[in-house]
Amino acid sequence: MVKYVLPLTHPLLHVVDVSVTLSGLKILDNVSIGIPEGAVTGLIGPNGAGKTTVFNVISGFVQADSGQVRFDGTRLKHIKTHHLTSMGISRTLQGVGLFPSLTALDNVLLGGSAQVKSGIVADSLAMPWTDVEQRRLRERAYAVMEEMSILDVADRFPSELPYPVQKRVAMARALVSDPKVLLLDEPAGGIGAGDMADLARIIKSWVPNRTVLLVEHHMELVMDVCDLIWVLDAGTVIASGSPEQVRTDPAVLAAYLGEEED
Numbered sequence: 001m002v003k004y005v006l007p008l009t010h011p012l013l014h015v016v017d018v019s020v021t022l023s024g025l026k027i028l029d030n031v032s033i034g035i036p037e038g039a040v041t042g043l044i045g046p047n048g049a050g051k052t053t054v055f056n057v058i059s060g061f062v063q064a065d066s067g068q069v070r071f072d073g074t075r076l077k078h079i080k081t082h083h084l085t086s087m088g089i090s091r092t093l094q095g096v097g098l099f100p101s102l103t104a105l106d107n108v109l110l111g112g113s114a115q116v117k118s119g120i121v122a123d124s125l126a127m128p129w130t131d132v133e134q135r136r137l138r139e140r141a142y143a144v145m146e147e148m149s150i151l152d153v154a155d156r157f158p159s160e161l162p163y164p165v166q167k168r169v170a171m172a173r174a175l176v177s178d179p180k181v182l183l184l185d186e187p188a189g190g191i192g193a194g195d196m197a198d199l200a201r202i203i204k205s206w207v208p209n210r211t212v213l214l215v216e217h218h219m220e221l222v223m224d225v226c227d228l229i230w231v232l233d234a235g236t237v238i239a240s241g242s243p244e245q246v247r248t249d250p251a252v253l254a255a256y257l258g259e260e261e262d
């Protein structure tokens, strides 16, 4: 079923004609990607296509040579991670990126620290927390850890947890700020079939309240959860459309030739 007709009339998040050069190499070349509100949008493509770089441009880690990112009609400029969180955009990193010396709970709390006036660092320096804010954040952390079925490991350190559980902690950290938009970079990387089915169920449960941009190599998951898919290859958009349209697109099949699905 074709749910979205391109170009989208009012994308919530809009990457517009973005080009990026890193170390003298053109990594993204005039990339435009629209992300509709309240849906799951996939961003797929072979290794090195530029998917993580798109996330890095949206989150301000990487500066575009030209083009812009618009959120809710407003251009994002000089974005810092904590600005992003307070605007309602949250991301997970490819891999896990947890702090090894913090418990699972403290890692999750960090994801909400932009919303309280003090943070975990201030806490360790014995600076005053605002009690109400702190209590609210903790309640929210417990709620998202329950949603991700990781409440039982709240006091464990990342190195004590199996990789798929670490991925759940990382996702809880992204969720704790109650984001409107979630950018997920390979959430199914390194997890098994059971966890993948759980992940599909969880992602579907978020919409239409949340908007999701999903980078993934697992095509089964992508085809199952996405309403709209963009395909990148070597820094350019080569296809877009519904899962059915993208699955049979000759340019997409050609780009994936020789690439093995994980």
Ligand SMILES: Nc1ncnc2c1ncn2[C@@H]1O[C@H](COP(=O)(O)OP(=O)(O)OP(=O)(O)O)[C@@H](O)[C@H]1O
Binding pocket: 022, 023, 025, 027, 045, 046, 047, 048, 049, 050, 051, 052, 053, 054, 094
């Ligand atoms: N800081 C950098 N300097 C130079 N090249 C870079 C830099 N970061 C990324 N690249 C290159 O940019 C290209 C796109 O990388 P990116 O990580 O965005 O790809 P990707 O689509 O996320 O790939 P994967 O599926 O393997 O995660 C790759 O060729 C990568 O080697």
Ligand SMILES: [Mg+2]
Binding pocket: 051, 052, 053, 094
């Ligand atoms: Mg990547």
